[in-house]
Amino acid sequence: MLKNITIKKGDILEKEKMISWFKTKYLLIKQATISAHLHKLSISSSSRIHLNVDPNGKDDLFFQIDNKKFRLYEQASDPTPIYFRQKEDEKLAAKHQDSEEENGNEFAYEKDLQNFLAKNLSLIEPGLSLYLEEEISGIEFPVGNRFIDFLAIDNNKNYVVIELKVSRGYDRVVGQILRYMAWIRKHHAEEGRKVRGIIIAREISDDLLLACSEMNNVELYEYNL
Numbered sequence: 234m235l236k237n238i239t240i241k242k243g244d245i246l247e248k249e250k251m252i253s254w255f256k257t258k259y260l261l262i263k264q265a266t267i268s269a270h271l272h273k274l275s276i277s278s279s280s281r282i283h284l285n286v287d288p289n290g291k292d293d294l295f296f297q298i299d300n301k302k303f304r305l306y307e308q309a310s311d312p313t314p315i316y317f318r319q320k321e322d323e324k325l326a327a328k329h330q331d332s333e334e335e336n337g338n339e340f341a342y343e344k345d346l347q348n349f350l351a352k353n354l355s356l357i358e359p360g361l362s363l364y365l366e367e368e369i370s371g372i373e374f375p376v377g378n379r380f381i382d383f384l385a386i387d388n389n390k391n392y393v394v395i396e397l398k399v400s401r402g403y404d405r406v407v408g409q410i411l412r413y414m415a416w417i418r419k420h421h422a423e424e425g426r427k428v429r430g431i432i433i434a435r436e437i438s439d440d441l442l443l444a445c446s447e448m449n450n451v452e453l454y455e456y457n458l
Contacts, residue, residue: 234255237258248271252267264421268375271295272297276293276296277311277312282316286315342399351372358387358431360388363384363386382397383395389427391428392421392422394429399435401436402432402433403441407441414430414451429452433455435457
């Protein structure tokens with residue numbers, strides 16, 4: 234794309250215009266795939282750590298200004314590229330753990346729950362696996378300007394949107410997961426492939442249970458350690 238369009242140092246690249254360019258040139262490339270590559274190639278995007286980014290600088294192409302704007306990466310003046318979880322995140326995790334009341338049945342930090350389940354999706358459902366497309370995985374999968382905790386594939390090759398709540402799950406998460414499911418159905422899923430949702434929390438509230446009783450495409454799971 235960059236070879237095809239004229240782009241100079243400091244020029245602003247709008248995400249929607251880049252997506253439109255691909256729609257005219259490469260109709261089979263999905264919008265979510267384009268978004269994932271933009272995050273992988275942006276040195277300031279924290280989500281790139283989940284997208285098999287090259288720590289030797291091969292993928293350092295853009296600087297992400299905000300959710301909708303990018304520019305070319307300028308090595309001399311831009312911050313150090315993100316390749317791994319930042320020390321600040323680790324400190325935040327430690328602080329969060331220190332402030333949590335001791336509870337043997339709860340993950341102290343949502344990243345811990347996410348990291349565990351990424352390697353053990355079959356514990357949720359036999360045959361459930363992380364979505365993979367080339368080097369793009371379903372961990373923190375981009376949907377518009379938001380991210381799904383997991384995008385997975387089931388035994389029937391249908392899409393499964395998984396939302397994690399490290400503590401208690403309330404009914405407000407229903408709107409969140411339905412929005413993610415609708416985005417995948419509209420922008421990513423091939424014709425004939427279904428989309429369903431799974432909400433995982435340490436405790437499912439009565440309100441969430443009641444809200445989901447009106448739907449047959451969202452399942453609820455509680456975890457225990």
